[in-house]
Every structure is written in structure tokens, then in C-alpha cells.
Amino acid sequence: MSTGPDTPATTEQRRRVGAVRATALCYRVLIRQIVSAGRLAALGALGAVMVIVGWVVGNSTNGGAPANAGALFDGASYADGFGLIVIVPIVSLVFAAASLGDVRDDGTLVYLWLRPMGRAPLVVAAAAAAVTVSLPLCVIPTTLGGWFATDFVAESGGVALGALAAAALGTVAYSCLFVLLGLLFRKAVLWGIAYVLLWEGLAVGLGDFAERLSLRGYARSLLSQIADVDLGFTTYGLVTSIIVLASVSVVSLALAAVRLSRLNVD
């Protein structure tokens, strides 16, 4: 082993890594770290179940002469009840919590942390990697499942579009939130499941105030507004829902960047 006379990386050649380049580099690493055949198979199967059950629901409840409004309600309810309550948060949780949580737990975070880069690019890259993987796994089943559950009645396209938008924005917001969670807790998936089940699933039924603090309420409002279906819950305006979901995403990433800068890295 000899260092040799010509080292390509001389001090003069070194420079700070810009935010965009840092984000791209971290994204490249993290997306390969979070994707595994097991995760894709399990969560893909969950999505397939939603699509199949949606198709069954559409055929069974709306068979014969479906009432248009009822079919739209069924489709939107199904997209909400399975897609926005189960698929979107769970899939986002698995990939987002893993994006920085896994590398923190296995000790490889140091290879991205001890670099002449800011912290924001790393958390943005983690969220981007999680969204990249989660988005198709959330949006496709939620959209198709909701649409199939309408049995393709007139204006069912609105349900599909609403489900798509709600699932997409919900996935982004949940992913950003769970990136933060992955930096706050060692067993972030367990904490995330507890949050999804206890808060998003149950606590929002406690009243209007609680629902205001739930991401699901805003994602569901998007679905309800775009599909033009009253789901029987508090509905926020389209713009309000988008702003809240976007704000949650940005604030979560900002907090994650702060957390990362103060983290004890193994």
C-alpha cells in the first residue's frame, strides 16, 4: 500500500458541495438503501389487495342499476377508508422512516453526515427518495381502488382524480413527517404505526379540533372537494388543504434538518 505521488484529490481541487449536488448525491445513495424486494413485495401486495377489493366493492354494491351518487360516495369512501387511512400512511412510514432512520441505526449515516455539506440537502434527499418509492405504491392502488369501487359510473373520473391528488399530496406530507420521525426515534416504524392508528385513525373521531391536527383530514378534504362527494366529515377548502399539507411537509423537513444537525451520530 502506497499513497503514490499523484493523488487526484488535492486540497486545491476540494470545494464545498452545493445544495443541489449534495441532494442528488444523497438521494442516489438513500434510494438504493431503502428499496428492498421484501418491502416492495409486501407493500405492493397491500396495494393489490386494495385494487382487487375495490373492484369487488364496485361490482357488488353497484351491480345492476347503480345510483350515481351512491356509487361515487362508495368509491370516495373506499379511497379514503383504505387508501388514505391505511395505504398512504403505512407505505410512507416504511420508506420515509427508513430513509434516515435505517442509516442512522446501522451506522452508515456518518458517511453522509461528516461531509462539507449542509443538513437540509440530506433530509430533502431522504424525503425525495421516500416519496419516489412510495408515490406509485400509494397513488396507483388508491386511485384505481377508489375508481373501481365506483363501478365506473358517470363522473367517477372525479373520484379517481380526487383520490390521486389526495394520495399524492398525502404521501408527500406523510413522508416528510416520517423522515422527521425517523430522526427522532430509534424504532420509528413502531412509533409511526402508533401515530397512524391512534391519532390518524381514532383520535380524529374525537372532534373537530383533533381532526384539524390530522393529515388525513386534509387529504380527505382534497378527495372530497375534487370528487365533489360529501364524505360526512369536516371538509376544508381545496387551497387550505393543499397549503396545510405543503406546510406540514416543509416544516417537517426544516425540523428534521435541525434535528440532524444536533444528532449524536454513531
Added chain:
Amino acid sequence: MNSRPRPAPAPAPMPDAAGDEQASAQGPGAAAVPVPPAGMVEVHGVSKFFGDVVAVSDVTFAVRAGVTALLGPNGAGKSTLFRMMCGLTPPSRGTVRVLGADARRNRDVRGRIGLSPQQDALFDRLDALEFVTIAAATQGVADPEAAGRHALGIVELDPDDHRPVSGYSKGMRQRTKLAAALVHDPEVLILDEPLNGLDPVQRRRMIELLEDLGAQGRCVLVSSHVLEEVARLGSRILVIAQGRLVASGDYRELRELMDDRPHRISIEADRPRDLAAALVSSGTVVGVRIEGDVVVADTLQADRLGREVAPLAKDLGARLRQVIPLDEDLESVFRYLVERR
């Protein structure tokens, strides 16, 4: 029993940790007055607590260019010190400066440090070239792939081996980590147990490489819990035990200091009580304890005891079955250094 007979020395001041290094060790070789640190790495009054656990306690030293070894048993606080130097965790008390700045706050300094951490984990889905190239790119190197190939060449790994690093042996992973630490030509190299998992040939080459890097003016800090390994690494040693800097100096001085400690010898023989009495009468032991057929003797003259125990047993008509030193391991050496504080 290979220690030279020697009276127990009074704690003698040890010279600064060889030449250009200054250390404030509270141990047997400590300088009486802490020297204000001045070097590429400066650790001043640093303590680190994890809840009630004191991982590092009031450590002060400074290190300049060249190879310096941090020697200490597992759990002594070496890795915690390294983590603080790299800014991975802040000290609970005191200050750590690398190249004059706090790596936790100063991103430019982070780009001048190369760390090979103790943990074995790598980005397992990448091959070695990808791993080292990513390291170069995230360090802002202009041509990351060329730098990656060069660094892998230095550690004698094939850049065109496209197996993921998960399939690598421990030694290959160790060398991959070193390549990633070297790839941006850092001024400060911090290598946590870099010789673990290497075979003897690789070990020798790694040591040559580290010496070469030190001779080029880099500050190379290497940790180890193996004394003989450290002996080959370089002359400057900081001994850490129980979170404290207990000694510093060059290898020869430390070795002598360690050889001067009291030794505990287990002697298994017939008539242990008579043998114990004879040992005390002869003045070769400072204390004895009898455990069944075994005499456990504390001696300051291990070599003399080794020479005299057999004739004594013969004179008593006792059959000598076994003579074993109980404290030749490094742990006991560290314990001695700590207890002497």
C-alpha cells in the same frame, strides 16, 4: 513471567508524548502541569457523559502531524473521543478543535477530516468503487471516480470488482472504509481500529501506509486495543483507560512503565502453605494468598520469583505443577495505570 525484576517505581513524569505532541495525562507518566494544547487536533478538558455513565473524563491533549496511536481497552472511550473530534457528538464539557475549528459546526473542516469508523457497516448495495466515489463526490472532489479508483488502488482493492460490498470480507470492508477516508486527501485522518480484520500481510502494508501518510504531514490518529499493534504503528501513544488519559509518550517508555507494575503469579504446588511461607521469607513476594492448592503471589520481582520458586519447592519437597502470570493481559496493564492515578 518475562518481566524484568525492578522495584516499583514512583510515578515518574513522562516526557510529552514524543516530540511535537503535548499531552496532559493524569496518569503515571503525566506531566505535572497541563500544557496548553496547540496542534492539528486539540482536545482540552473534554468530558462526555451518557446519562450517568462517564465515557470520557477531563481529557486534554494536542496532536500535530504524524501518526499518533490511541491505545486503550474496549470501552475505554477511544471511539467517543474520535466521535467528538469529528463533531459526531458534542463534548459534555471542554472543547475539541480540529484544524482550529469545531467540526460539528464548521462544514469546511468536515471536508478536511477523513474518518474510518469502527463499525463495519457500509452502504451494502454499492460496490467499492461506487462507495468510494460517492465519498469523493460528497467531499467535493472534482473528479470523484478518478479519486475513487486512486484511493482503492492505494488500499489494494480492485476498482473493477463490481460485487456489492456486502459480499466483502472484513478485511476488504476495512480497506474500503480506509479508501473512503483517504479519497479526498484529508489533512486529518481518524481511523478507529483500522487493523481489525486484516491479515498479517495487509496489516503490515496498512501500517506502512499510515506511516507514509504521517510522514507526508498529515495528522493520522489511530486507535487500537492491542499494545503490540500500536508498537508497530508509531512511537507516539496516548493511553486511554476508563475514559481518562492515563499515560502518554513513546512506546518504549510506556512499555517500561508497564513492566514496572506489580505482578500477580499463580503457583500450583503441593504443600502450598509451606511454599507461601518460604516465598515470603525469601523476600520475593509482597503478598500471598492461598486458594486450595494454589498460591497467588504478588511480586515486584517477577523474574526473580520465576527463578527461585522451583528451587524453593524442591527444598520443601513440594511438587510444583504450574506457574502462571495472572496479569499479563493488556486489561491488567490498563487497570494498573488507572489504579496508580
